[in-house]
Amino acid sequence: MSSGPLLSVEGVTVDLPTRRGMLRAVESVDLALLPGRTLGIAGESGSGKTMLSRAILGLLPRRARLAGRVAFDGADLTRLDPEALRKLRGRSLAVVFQDPMTSLNPVLTIGRQITETLQEHLGLAGATARARAAELLAAVGIAEPEQRLRQYPHQLSGGMRQRAVIAIALSCEPKLLIADEPTTALDVTIQAQILDLLAREQRRRRMAMILITHDLGVLAGRTDEVAVMYAGRIVERAPTPVLFAGRRMPYTEALLAAIPKLDAAPHTPLQTVAGRPPDPTRRIFGCAFAPRCKYAVEHCRYEAPPLAGSGPGHLYACWLPLPAQHVPA
């Protein structure tokens, strides 16, 4: 086990050829994640956060062009041969997708979908595998696990399905779990349960986790560090409390403002971020957020601000960062 980050994303850029030209989905992303820590990635749809997760997993579409380096547990994933990569996936590197109804195969039983992973990576078979699968289902909070093993995805509720997906992800004790919008497709009441489940399992297994979401509220209190993405780039990155209390980039401010507050007065209109994300097939000059930014000046439209830091571990890309605020220790 090497010391240093478990996952290191260096200068990753993803381009997709489309009919309308080359689409730059991700631009020069740098990230690092230590073992056992949680990183949150926040951004609107189209910000490139899903493409980034696919790039890390090596699941990009065939036509995509990847530049940069992804180092995981000592190995460079971008240079690994397909067979070695396949062995890592599901075992050391696990993923939970957004919609459990579509990420589970409708014609296979839940049990099969768990045991096949156990069989592939851990060599478990038969009764042993089924027993372990039942244990996993119980661990994620599914009652009567033996029965559930024989059932099909459509026979479970949405929350249970996602729990099953998490069980599958955790089955081989991964070192890193990537959760891409794990609660977006679920009822609000279930969302907190699932997030708590993830956090709990993570602590127990000392697993590193990347939590991807469009909802910053989900990341508060559940992550160690947050990276905010916009138009394929990281525009702010900081330890979580620092970001929430002392955000510097106006986009982050807008995202934070969009979170409905429990203690707001009734009928307070929900804040939105006006405008739309830029067209990713056009080259962007200047700051990508400038058209929607209420603080933007001419300079912002001409030159893209670099991701640079002030305080420890706090990076942001803005020419006119918002004033630094006092951060509670």
Next chain:
Amino acid sequence: MAVLDTAVDGAVAPRPQRRLSNVFWAAAAWIAIVVLAAAFANFLPIQSPTDMDMLARRMPPDAQHWLGTDGLGRDILSRLIFGARTSLTVGLLSPLIGLLFGAALGMLAGYFRGKFEALAMGGMDVLLAFPPLVLVLAITAYLGQSVLNLSMTIGFLSIPPFARVARATTLSLAQREFVTAARALGATHARILLRELLPNVLLPLAAFFLLAVAVTIVVEGALSFLGLGVPPPTSSWGSMIGEGRESLDIAPWLAFIPAGVLFLTVLAFNLVGDALRAITDPRENAL
């Protein structure tokens, strides 16, 4: 396995819009040639298709017989051309019957729904569950083998598929705004059916018609091959192939020349019908 990567492509670039390809035009040209040759057969400088010359049987091509002679000394080329007449007559007449009656039935069923639709479609199901060749054979056996009988029977049997296509198209069209608008303007049923629905239903039906022609040519060919189709001495591609079967060991071309022509014609109709269908119905799945 690298091949799987291709498959898991989420962002596959969509297929380019298919223009009418060279293959399509070649097929259309072939159909034109065959139709013209069949239509003007009597005026072409070819031998008679029925003159037998027992001294010149199974001859290879020469100046007199451009494609040689068959087992009874008849000129192959001319039999091919007159055979085209038979195949095309049945091939065009039967689907026409199917189109006229089937489209009418299907449109009415799809438009009026209710008991009429249930009855009509039920009738179609019955006809479809019936072994088709049995009906054709029964009619030709009891009423005699002739081009007309054959065409009518096959035509009758092709009504259900046309009815189905017409009904399906009508069902989807009847929900659309232009029909509702017409009704709101006080148009009668007849007017809506004829002026609004029919033009739109016609195009998918046309594509289906061409495919039906291909199938009919095959059916007629198969029946003639077995000697159960058009009676001799009328030549038909099927009967030529059937006769050629006798001499496969010594003169295989007697069977394969008409076979080739039959295949090319069926292929041509399939290609043209398919291209038309691709234009009118963009779902790639439809067979």
Next chain:
Amino acid sequence: MLGYVGRRLLHLFPVLLAVTLLTFLIASLLPGDLAVAILGDQATPEKVAALRGQMGLDQPVAWRYLHWLGDVIHGELGRSFRTGETVLATIGARLPVSLELMIMAELAGLLIGVPLGILCAVRQGGSLDRLLTGSAFGMLSVPAFLWAILLIYLFAVELHLLPATGWVPFEEDALGNLKSFVLPALTLALGEWPVLMRVLRSDMIATLQEDYIAMAKAKGLRPARILLVHALKPSSLTLVTVSGINIGRLIGGAIIVETIFALPGIGRLLVGAIYTRDFIILQGVVLFVAVGFVLLNFAVDMLYAVLDPRIRHGRA
């Protein structure tokens, strides 16, 4: 589940009835006197009248139909006036031949079509895919009897490997029996596989874009397993339908193929019955064929439920 089964059965009954009625009408209303045809040279007015009375031919059509229907319900399909054999016995003698042909043909078609369909779906858009799809289209334009001629020419005439016609019972000569089915089954299969391949390819292309396939990849499963277990099963519904319909058609006796290869199956039985005006056989066999077709559709519906558990539990 029972409701599903029941509903399907109810739907098909009236169709069955109508088919038999249609057959009966055709057989009865056609020109020519059956009794005269049967008696042939020995026809005298007295004998004809006697035979007609005996066969019930002088009764109205409706009466005869109901009478026949009543017999059918009791399992009495009648007895051929030509051969004296019961319809059931005749069918029983011919059925194994048709079944063997049917099964071999469909299996062969699937054996060719399924792997090619999977291959094309995985390499979609590539040159292999285009070549195979184009060939499939071309082959669809080749009628069964043309395949028959081609195969006979290749294997029987040129290579002398297989018999051109003729059939030996299995009990007599197992190898000979199988050999006599190769060309006929292949003839049918060559017409089947393009359809099966296209259908599977199309469904599989759609399935491979589903999230659960990406998930299977993310779990690090072997590509072969992803294809055959995760992708094939959900893609096979249309394939099963088409296979089922094709087998159902073949139940009607692959008349053309049986005639060309001189196989004593149901198809030739039907043709023979038409030409000898043995309408008892004709009705019985058509009924049998229609029932078979209907039952097969039913079996296909049941197979759906096995393949897709969502249908089993009432949600699609």
